[in-house]
Amino acid sequence: MSDSINRRSFIKATTVMGASTLLAGSPLRLMQDFAFAAGSVDIAAVKGTDYFKNTIAAVEILGGMKKFVTPQSTVGLLINSPWDHPGSFVTPEVTLAAVRMCLDAGAKEVGVFKSISSSYWRRSPLSANFQDEINSLRSMDGDHTEVSIPQGRSLKDANVARALLDCDVFINISIAKDHTGTQFSGTMKNMMGASAYSTNWYFHHGSGSITSYGDVEFLSQCIADLNLVRKPDLCILDGTEILKTNGPGGPGKLLKPQKVFAGVDRVAMDAYGAGLLGLDPADIHMIRMAHEHGLGEYDLSRLQIQEATV
Amino acid sequence: MKTLSIGLLLLLTASWAMAQQPQENLEALLPAENEVVGWTRTDLLQSYRGDDLFMMIDGGADIYHEYGFVQVLETEYVDDHGKAIKLEIYEMESPAAAYGIYSFKVGDDGELLDIGQQALLEDYYLNFWKGNLLVTVVGMDADDAIAQGVIDLARAVDKRYSKTGERAELATLLLQEPLAFSNPEYVLGDIGVMNSYIFDTENIFHVREGMVGVMNNCAAFVFRYQDEQESYGIYEQATKKISLSSRFTDGVRNKKQYSMIDREQNFVLINQWKHYISIVVGQKRNQVETLSNQLLEKLNINF
Numbered sequence: 001m002s003d004s005i006n007r008r009s010f011i012k013a014t015t016v017m018g019a020s021t022l023l024a025g026s027p028l029r030l031m032q033d034f035a036f037a038a039g040s041v042d043i044a045a046v047k048g049t050d051y052f053k054n055t056i057a058a059v060e061i062l063g064g065m066k067k068f069v070t071p072q073s074t075v076g077l078l079i080n081s082p083w084d085h086p087g088s089f090v091t092p093e094v095t096l097a098a099v100r101m102c103l104d105a106g107a108k109e110v111g112v113f114k115s116i117s118s119s120y121w122r123r124s125p126l127s128a129n130f131q132d133e134i135n136s137l138r139s140m141d142g143d144h145t146e147v148s149i150p151q152g153r154s155l156k157d158a159n160v161a162r163a164l165l166d167c168d169v170f171i172n173i174s175i176a177k178d179h180t181g182t183q184f185s186g187t188m189k190n191m192m193g194a195s196a197y198s199t200n201w202y203f204h205h206g207s208g209s210i211t212s213y214g215d216v217e218f219l220s221q222c223i224a225d226l227n228l229v230r231k232p233d234l235c236i237l238d239g240t241e242i243l244k245t246n247g248p249g250g251p252g253k254l255l256k257p258q259k260v261f262a263g264v265d266r267v268a269m270d271a272y273g274a275g276l277l278g279l280d281p282a283d284i285h286m287i288r289m290a291h292e293h294g295l296g297e298y299d300l301s302r303l304q305i306q307e308a309t310v
Numbered sequence: 311m312k313t314l315s316i317g318l319l320l321l322l323t324a325s326w327a328m329a330q331q332p333q334e335n336l337e338a339l340l341p342a343e344n345e346v347v348g349w350t351r352t353d354l355l356q357s358y359r360g361d362d363l364f365m366m367i368d369g370g371a372d373i374y375h376e377y378g379f380v381q382v383l384e385t386e387y388v389d390d391h392g393k394a395i396k397l398e399i400y401e402m403e404s405p406a407a408a409y410g411i412y413s414f415k416v417g418d419d420g421e422l423l424d425i426g427q428q429a430l431l432e433d434y435y436l437n438f439w440k441g442n443l444l445v446t447v448v449g450m451d452a453d454d455a456i457a458q459g460v461i462d463l464a465r466a467v468d469k470r471y472s473k474t475g476e477r478a479e480l481a482t483l484l485l486q487e488p489l490a491f492s493n494p495e496y497v498l499g500d501i502g503v504m505n506s507y508i509f510d511t512e513n514i515f516h517v518r519e520g521m522v523g524v525m526n527n528c529a530a531f532v533f534r535y536q537d538e539q540e541s542y543g544i545y546e547q548a549t550k551k552i553s554l555s556s557r558f559t560d561g562v563r564n565k566k567q568y569s570m571i572d573r574e575q576n577f578v579l580i581n582q583w584k585h586y587i588s589i590v591v592g593q594k595r596n597q598v599e600t601l602s603n604q605l606l607e608k609l610n611i612n613f
Contacts, residue, residue, distance in 0.1 A: 082368070083368075084396070084450075085396075085435075085448055086434060086448075086450065086452075122392075123450070179369065180369070180370060180372070180373050180501060180505060181369055181372065181501070183504075204369075211372050211375065211376065211499075211501075212364075212369055212371070212372040213369075213372050213500075213501055214500075214513075216511055217511055217512075245417060246370075246415060247370075248367075248368065248369055248370055249367040249368065249370035250448075251432075251434070251435040251446065251448045252415075252417070253417050253432070253433075254433065254434075283508070285511065
């Protein structure tokens with residue numbers, strides 16, 4: 001415990017560097033002060049006004065991207081980017097930091113399961129300085145394959161992005177936000193971005209419901225079941241500026257916790273993210289159901305959470 | 311008789327289909343070039359009708375359908391610095407539906423503006439309703455110039471649309487003093503209700519029309535049904551389900567009244583009366599009971 005307190009104090013005392021100073025070299029070199037022993041940390045939560053730096057610091061607390069991405073590996077990113085109202089999409093600074101870290105770790109290729117529009121990058125002035133990285137991203141969109149989910153309770157098979165199964169490293173990058181139907185959207189709900197429209201349609205209507213949220217329990221079980229397909233090697237959750245109301249698309253009231261989380265337990269990540277919105281994870285069906293599948297822990301008192309400020 | 315029944319069915323089907331058909335030319339409502347100083351429309355111009363709304367806002371489409379969505383047009387305006395404002399014009403089935411989706415979308419605080427039939431500016435976005443329309447204007451950044459641009463664009467749309475309409479009778483009643491609902495929300499289904507309070511994960515009250523709001527720091531719900539038989543049947547089933555739920559404790563049934571305590575230690579009082587089910591939720595039992603009786607009296611006077 002005293003070790004982490006010392007580290008927290010050290011971070012607070014560190015001079016804040018602007019994101020532009022990172023452009024001159026590898027973010028990992030400049031952020032080496034944040035490389036802590038990560039063995040027992042379940043969630044790294046970093047707060048600060050520079051979301052690019054927050055993301056790097058959060059991953060560093062877990063041991064750095066090299067812990068997850070080995071040289072010459074193919075990396076698949078699932079990014080919640082399609083929405084356009086403030087607080088509804090992963091801020092580009094978080095995405096850019098993840099991409100940069102993957103490349104610095106020696107990834108042969110970094111791809112995205114859902115194509116990212118040029119308007120997404122325009123939402124951050126930082127994108128102008130990362131054009132090479134943006135142009136290097138490979139689109140893995142449109143190619144789906146059928147998978148069987150024998151342990152699924154409501155979903156026994158799904159049509160998912162082939163790249164989800166083929167890539168060496170899968171990184172789930174989502175945003176914690178309100179959702180009109182499921183109350184909360186985060187890491188696990190983001191998996192619907194890797195499945196085909198036909199599968200997602202089944203989630204909403206497969207139990208016979210006429211409306212998309214007529215059977216939230218069925219929908220939530222399908223989301224939990226979908227998360228059986230592949231465990232993310234790393235989860236990054238955007239908790240910087242998030243929708244408190246009128247999710248998933250907004251516009252709505254914004255909360256600005258200015259935090260970025262990183263971890264490998266997607267249930268824990270969503271439990272922590274739900275807390276930002278004042279929600280009890282036990283009330284969120286998909287969190288509870290995923291826990292019942294053995295996919296992770298939602299009792300935050302059982303988790304090692306490392307918080308830091310940049 | 312059979313011919314008459316078939317004829318009636320066809321007429322009803324045609325009427326429903328007509329109600330779903332767009333009635334408005336939304337593109338004609340877009341502010342023209344230079345109409346709003348400093349803001350120029352981009353090439354983005356997309357419209358969606360019916361189920362296609364899913365392609366624009368994915369899971370967010372359902373609440374619009376619950377209220378009676380017909381069509382939407384979205385576009386974007388930019389200034390010389392590249393800052394953007396999105397404009398979305400939604401046509402709903404009726405003025406009651408437009409007011410309903412407006413009441414769902416707006417928050418608890420913001421600045422009321424004299425635009426449309428009702429307008430609220432919140433931080434970086436503005437909603438107003440007028441006639442069958444809900445208009446949403448969203449600044450993609452938060453600064454004073456953009457906030458002014460949001461207001462100016464909203465006014466320009468308002469100026470181009472002259473139709474008005476009435477809120478639903480239930481909404482008008484519960485927005486009148488005494489005991490006017492604050493933070494009101496006119497709901498037409500369970501998604502709207504669940505947004506305020508979760509009685510159960512299922513639509514146990516089978517809400518098709520209702521009002522949600524606040525009275526003297528208590529949450530209040532009024533659901534209207536076709537007749538007393540329906541409201542009583544739903545009341546019975548719902549309270550039976552609630553009595554078995556772990557969300558609530560200390561359930562007490564008294565004919566057409568059911569009380570319980572929720573997880574936050576609020577006292578919850580459900581009443582079934584004529585066409586209505588009313589529910590009041592608050593910290594103090596006495597206050598909840600008093601407000602509940604006053605609410606029933608208000609419904610009774612206006613029944």
